Amino acid sequence: MNTKMPKNTSQAIWNWKSSDRNTKSAAARPPLTGPFIGLAVGATVAALFYYFGHFIMTAVVAVISLSLFSCAVFYPRGYRVIQVFLQKFSFLVGQTLTWVLLMPFFYLGFSFGRLMQKMTGKDPMTRDLNQDSNSYWVAHQPVSDKEQYKRLF
């Protein structure tokens, strides 16, 4: 481990000069990494379509990829609108898929579990009050092994 006193600790959290510069340069020219990756993916897909003889699809993919890339380079504001739309669309798809996959799991798995708990009379939530008892304190189970502290449970 390297341990030395920093020249200026606050720079780790307050680098206002560089953030000012970054803000200005970001406004002037958005990063083109994303569009480049998009173009590369589009070109690959188009090449595959071409290889398998789907010429119309090749043209469609190539035109879309080139249009998006050109938009990013020559009309960044328009590209941002497309980006936002795609982000929202993919979020929507993600949400829908999550519901489609998890909702049946919840109703089938957890409702069945609840039914089993009812049948066996178990209640991990200890919802019943016990007027006869003097105390609800329960003994804490001590951790016996130091190694257990390296586990997530």
Next chain:
Amino acid sequence: MNILGISAYYHDSAATLVRDGKIIAAAQEERFTRKKHDHNFPHNAVRYCLAEGGITGGSIDAVAFYDKPLTKFVRILETYFSVAPYGLQSFMMAIPLWLKIKLWIPLQIEKALKACGIDRIDNIYFPEHHESHAASAFYPSPFAEAAMLTMDGVGEWSTSTLGVGRGNRIEILQELRFPHSLGLLYSAFTYFTGFKVNSGEYKLMGLAPYGKPKYTRQILDNLLDLKEDGSFRLNMEFFGYLNSLRMTNDRFSDLFGGPPRKPESQITEREMDIASSIQAVTEEIVLRMARHAHDRTGLKNLCLSGGVALNCVANGRLLREGPFENIFIQPASGDAGGSLGAALFVWHMLHDQPRNPDGKHDAMMGSYLGPRFSDDEIQDYLDFHQYPYTKLDPDTWAGEIARLVADEKVIGLFQGRMEFGPRALGDRSIIGDARSTKMQSTMNLKIKYRESFRPFAPSCLEERVSDFFELDRPSPYMLIVADVKKERCLIESNPAARDVPFGERINQARSDVPAITHVDYSARIQTVTRETNPKYYDLIKAFEGMTGYGIIINTSFNVRGEPIVCTPEDAYRCFMRTEMDYLVLESFLLDKKEQPQFQDNEDWLATYELD
């Protein structure tokens, strides 16, 4: 040995660096991201702590995460098992987050540290949530041995624990388990009275003195079964937090004569009475728990932590009526303090390292554990932006500022290291004259933009505390409420003054320090010593020299919904957005009248989520 403590993914994420048992740095993530109660992984706080400790690369000896995530996950699954087919909405919100992020905490930690140049972590530890809380209170306390009480919403399964600390060992003896939780009970009422859960609890506490405890019997008879030893079970038929996204349900509403108050709507007498009632019940539970802890351990010292320990009204009662001679309360008692506790737990418990408490001083260093900024940096910033300022001479610094306070000016005070925990203690504070009759409403409405009923707290010279309050000991972390001295109160003897309408009661002058005297003649006190904060002490001392009053108003440097300011830039922004008169940035004094027109590029009143 360097140990990095981390708390994250519930609320108030934070990081702490402990080196050979000494707390080097601690900070909450919200201060850097400017998102109140930020629950995300504390990347910025970790970066700050490592920088403060001069750790620039290589490996770190240990990382301590403040709870056991898998055990918590099992508790959440068991909750769904016990309420299905209800609870789908909550399930759909919680489970994707767990599957995507919360179950992979070691990976998150490695990734975050890698970004800071740390390529190897020797060990990652996971103490239990309430062990972390207990450790955060006992290890920095001045006591060689003490009983420990932790009370919060919920950790893994525990919601409150009772334990004992001796030397460098802590042992949890008993616990109350989810869903029976004092923190969640209080939060249910926070929700019902229209405030934000996990954030607005202190407002409920501030509202309580305006009401009468009319519903106390109703709460005790219907909502919980409270035993003599402070243990209890909640009647879950009235609560919604097991199977819905609401804290309370329709039966709860029926019990209190109507639906929950809508946020930001008019506060009525019902809310005041409800606040007063739940506060009384909470105090009763805390007192009973403390008596039980005393009986069980036979010790004279008590360490308190967990979110409920921030209820300074209950703490004050515990001090006055409880069985313990001495009480230490962790200033960052919420989950942020878990990062500190986890790190200290690893050092003392798992590495068996000794403590050296002296019986008088705690190891929190006044809770000034965050970043500080030098005069050079600040001057550079001010010059770059051409903000006009006056550089104060170190010898006259305190006197100049004290003079402005005495002239009833409102001043943003930014100096020294940022505080760890929810309270501003003089380094990131807005200060004013406690003798002023207009100061409470000026500060609430024109500076903080918050509800007019909210009280302000005083910072008082430690040696003067008994002159102003019914308190005979230090309260360095603003965690104890005590009454203003009877002889200072103006209308105590006039009972009719207590029966005037809510709006008028707020503006009554109740003592010769009206700005800090709450409606029930109490105050949430911070005592200041030269030892922990020399500049702040000198300022109040200079004010005393001018006015005869060694006491000023101290409220956190932020507006409603905003985290306390962290950097000079945050401070300047907050200063310009509000009607503060002056800003002190270390040695620099800025006059609002001299500042250029502020170019605000965001709708900040809409940016900050109201609590």
